[in-house]
Amino acid sequence: MFPIPIRDENPTQRVPFVNYGLITLNIVVFLYTWPSITGGAWWLVPGYGLVPTRLVADPLGEAFTVFTSMFMHGGWSHLIGNMLFLHIFGDNLEDAMGHVRYLAFYLLCGVVAAALQVGTDLDSPIAMVGASGAIFGVMAGYLLLFPRAPIVTLNLTILIFFLGLFPVFPAWLIAAEYLLVTILELMRSPNDSVGGVALFAHLGGFAGGLVLTRAFVGKKQPPPRRWHGFSRHPAATSTAITTTSTGSGTARWRRRRRRPSAEEGESE
Numbered sequence: 001m002f003p004i005p006i007r008d009e010n011p012t013q014r015v016p017f018v019n020y021g022l023i024t025l026n027i028v029v030f031l032y033t034w035p036s037i038t039g040g041a042w043w044l045v046p047g048y049g050l051v052p053t054r055l056v057a058d059p060l061g062e063a064f065t066v067f068t069s070m071f072m073h074g075g076w077s078h079l080i081g082n083m084l085f086l087h088i089f090g091d092n093l094e095d096a097m098g099h100v101r102y103l104a105f106y107l108l109c110g111v112v113a114a115a116l117q118v119g120t121d122l123d124s125p126i127a128m129v130g131a132s133g134a135i136f137g138v139m140a141g142y143l144l145l146f147p148r149a150p151i152v153t154l155n156l157t158i159l160i161f162f163l164g165l166f167p168v169f170p171a172w173l174i175a176a177e178y179l180l181v182t183i184l185e186l187m188r189s190p191n192d193s194v195g196g197v198a199l200f201a202h203l204g205g206f207a208g209g210l211v212l213t214r215a216f217v218g219k220k221q222p223p224p225r226r227w228h229g230f231s232r233h234p235a236a237t238s239t240a241i242t243t244t245s246t247g248s249g250t251a252r253w254r255r256r257r258r259r260p261s262a263e264e265g266e267s268e
Contacts, residue, residue: 002181003153003167005174008088010149016091018099022106023083023090026131029071030079048072049127052118070110072129082131088151089135089142096145097216105216109137109208116204128198133205139175140209145217147172179206 037044050069055062073079094102113133118124142149149171155163182202 002177003155003157003159003163003169005085005088005151006154006166007152008092008149008171009152009168010092010146012091012095014095016094018103019086019090019094022103022131023086026071026073026079026083026086030073033072034075045072045129046127049129050114050118051127052122052124055118056122066111066114067107069114069127069129070107070131070134073131074129078130082135085135086131086138089138092146092149093138093141093213097218101216101218105141105209105212106134106138108212109140109205110134112208113137113201113205116207117198117201120200128201130198130201132198133201136178136202136205137209137212139178140206141213141216143172143175144210144213179203 033044033048048065048068049072050065051062055065073082090102090106093105097105110131110133113136114128117128117133147170150168151171151174152166152168153174155165155167159167182199185197186199186203
């Protein structure tokens with residue numbers, strides 16, 4: 001078990017209403033379908049989940065399940081984990097891309113995730129549900145744009161005696177951890193059946209995020225920022241955005257000001 005990410009220290013400049021909408025839609029769909037599923041209406045899972053054999057047999061007729069499956073989940077822990085990650089990483093990506101582009105990016109990452117999962121086992125009759133593929137794409141995009149952003153975690157492992165209850169790690173380390181876990185699980189289970197998790201969908205979504213992020217951000221690049229680590233620093237200057245205290249010091253997240261060139265001038 002690893003420390004669990006619970007929030008980032010990376011402020012946004014606009015309200016991420018698309019990300020809030022995605023989280024809300026996932027929760028509403030789960031609350032609407034899960035009581036019926038646990039009550040015996042199991043047909044909802046293969047009916048609206050992505051079943052590779054059916055998609056291959058009838059691509060046009062089953063294409064809608066690529067999208068409906070993204071908003072279904074296989075239990076409370078599945079839902080809570082996915083929505084927590086979407087909440088942490090999605091708002092900054094929406095801030096960098098814009099609302100419409102972010103929505104398109106999210107859905108396209110989900111499509112890429114589904115394509116890789118289906119492509120690795122065309123004869124599978126098992127329905128795939130969950131937003132994990134799209135969220136792995138969001139995490140990959142965050143990694144590219146904000147690799148050193150501070151991520152606050154909840155540490156309930158034995159490392160609590162060394163790192164404290166709420167240690168802070170850079171985003172690249174969090175992304176590397178979950179990517180490594182996925183790869184190791186695949187190595188242990190060539191048939192991709194670890195706990196019923198669609199591991200290739202995770203990898204597909206992550207790869208899609210890496211490839212698509214720059215295109216969806218466009219010419220607008222996020223302001224340069226840097227990670228100051230865990231050592232104590234002098235009092236924050238006017239450029240400091242926020243700070244997070246840890247047991248061993250203070251992690252600072254600063255926005256470095258860029259000196260405009262003569263041609264660009266200085267703008268607000």
